[in-house]
Amino acid sequence: MADTSGGRSDEGPDAFASDERMDRELRKFASEFLVFVTTKGELAGATKFNTLGYDSDDQAGHHIAELIHPEDLPKVFDIIERARKTEGFEESVLARARHKDGSWRLFDARVYDASLRSKLQGAVLRIRDVTEEHNARVLSPEGDDNRFLSLAEMLPLGILLADARGWVAYANRGARQILDRSGELLVGYGWQRAVVTDDRAEVEAATERAVESGDHQQVTFRVVTGRAQRWAHAKIVPVTTEDLVTGWIASIEDVTERHHVESTLAHQATHDPLTGLPNRTLFEDRLAQARGRLNRGSTSITVLFVDLDGFKEINDTLGHRVGDEVLTEIGTRLATIMRGVDTVARLGGDEFVALCESLTADEREGVLQRIHQALAVPLMIDGLIVTVGASVGTATTSDPGMDMVDLLALADQSMYRDKQARKQAG
Numbered sequence: 269m270a271d272t273s274g275g276r277s278d279e280g281p282d283a284f285a286s287d288e289r290m291d292r293e294l295r296k297f298a299s300e301f302l303v304f305v306t307t308k309g310e311l312a313g314a315t316k317f318n319t320l321g322y323d324s325d326d327q328a329g330h331h332i333a334e335l336i337h338p339e340d341l342p343k344v345f346d347i348i349e350r351a352r353k354t355e356g357f358e359e360s361v362l363a364r365a366r367h368k369d370g371s372w373r374l375f376d377a378r379v380y381d382a383s384l385r386s387k388l389q390g391a392v393l394r395i396r397d398v399t400e401e402h403n404a405r406v407l408s409p410e411g412d413d414n415r416f417l418s419l420a421e422m423l424p425l426g427i428l429l430a431d432a433r434g435w436v437a438y439a440n441r442g443a444r445q446i447l448d449r450s451g452e453l454l455v456g457y458g459w460q461r462a463v464v465t466d467d468r469a470e471v472e473a474a475t476e477r478a479v480e481s482g483d484h485q486q487v488t489f490r491v492v493t494g495r496a497q498r499w500a501h502a503k504i505v506p507v508t509t510e511d512l513v514t515g516w517i518a519s520i521e522d523v524t525e526r527h528h529v530e531s532t533l534a535h536q537a538t539h540d541p542l543t544g545l546p547n548r549t550l551f552e553d554r555l556a557q558a559r560g561r562l563n564r565g566s567t568s569i570t571v572l573f574v575d576l577d578g579f580k581e582i583n584d585t586l587g588h589r590v591g592d593e594v595l596t597e598i599g600t601r602l603a604t605i606m607r608g609v610d611t612v613a614r615l616g617g618d619e620f621v622a623l624c625e626s627l628t629a630d631e632r633e634g635v636l637q638r639i640h641q642a643l644a645v646p647l648m649i650d651g652l653i654v655t656v657g658a659s660v661g662t663a664t665t666s667d668p669g670m671d672m673v674d675l676l677a678l679a680d681q682s683m684y685r686d687k688q689a690r691k692q693a694g
Contacts, residue, residue, distance in 0.1 A: 303393040304382065305348055337364035337372055337457065347379050351391040357381040362398075364435075364456065372456035374399045374435065399456065402437065426500075426520030428459060432479050432513060434472065446500055446522045448493050464490035471502070478504045478516045488523065499527040540614040542592055543599035551613035551621060555672040558625055562668040567626045569672075570664045573679035574602065574639060575687065576618035577657035586652065593649045594656060601642045606635070621679070627664075636660055659687035 336344050340363040351357040358380050364372045377395045382388040426443030430436045439447075439454035447454060447462035454462065463471050467489035474487040485504040490497060501523045507515040538550035546554070558569045576598065583591040595618065602620055603612045611623040624635065639660055647654040661682025663675050 306390045335365045348391045351379045351381045371458040428518040431515040478506045479513050498524045545599050546613040554611045568666045570624045570627045571679040572622040573661045573683040574620040575659050579618040605638045
């Protein structure tokens with residue numbers, strides 16, 4: 269027989285009588301529940317957490333700190349401690365608690381001294397979920413705001429609407445798609461979990477600056493996704509009421525393709541197209557950064573200037589295609605024998621340079637030997653055995669005031685002296 273129940277269970281009330289299943293199902297509709305916190309801060313086994321998605325005993329024995337948002341813990345601990353010590357204590361606090369699905373919900377907790385009306389020692393919290401009420405106040409869905417929400421759902425951009433604390437009350441369809449989260453997981457502080465951990469502080473700082481300064485802010489960040497890396501760009505506009513910043517609106521755009529294009533263009537501008545090594549522009553920038561580190565722990569900067577011997581003859585006799593293969597292989601060998609923190613670059617033609625920091629005299633000598641050994645090994649290109657040598661010069665400084673162009677020139681002069689000596693020995 270076909271199922272015409274629409275996916276609903278046909279079980280009647282009697283089917284729930286023996287195992288409290290009806291009680292468990294009905295509590296899913298509750299907006300209030302009681303929590304007992306022992307003198308050790310532990311949640312008692314009799315507490316009910318259905319509004320947070322947990323089964324009755326899921327949190328028994330756990331500390332209350334495991335549920336409360338870290339920013340709200342101090343005020344929650346304070347009020348619970350005062351409830352324990354103050355006879356007849358009764359006070360309310362707003363705090364965020366983590367739902368079982370990972371989202372944050374906002375609760376109004378009325379805290380009582382448990383000994384006032386019972387033999388229990390600890391604090392009783394009468395908790396009401398006020399998330400929807402709070403969101404409604406942020407959104408103020410009256411008149412123009414209703415039109416705003418309708419328009420926001422039609423926009424191709426993502427839209428987040430938050431209060432001054434960063435609590436998101438609304439996320440449109442575009443935001444749900446770009447941030448790869450359902451609306452339930454984006455509301456509250458769940459939207460922050462959509463941002464890659466390393467970028468989260470920068471995004472949060474941008475929203476805080478918008479609230480504190482009242483100025484527009486922009487930030488680009490990576491989105492947490494199980495698929496290929498995605499990038500988003502957010503423009504954050506403060507919301508003001510009577511000259512008081514009460515929240516912010518963020519428009520979010522998926523800029524993954526743009527980021528890829530910009531990254532490609534940036535790489536092309538700073539790298540040699542043949543070998544893939546850094547070019548002169550990037551090398552000089554790395555030199556400038558290294559000079560700055562001489563004041564922060566680095567002991568020296570060493571530049572090695574490498575010029576291939578006999579490369580012109582290779583080009584003239586075997587052709588430029590073979591010459592390009594030689595340059596590519598030489599670049600690979602140089603990059604392989606250097607440390608991961610070193611920089612190897614191609615300046616142009618058959619000239620290569622390397623930048624090393626904090627090398628001792630023995631280590632510099634070791635680098636020179638490795639370069640000569642690596643380049644002395646014949647190359648096999650298209651079945652041809654190609655031999656190429658190299659002249660290498662070095663220059664070292666520990667002076668943060670030295671012009672790095674001069675340091676590179678000194679390494680070039682040292683290389684020229686090595687080339688002359690090799691010819692005379694030759």
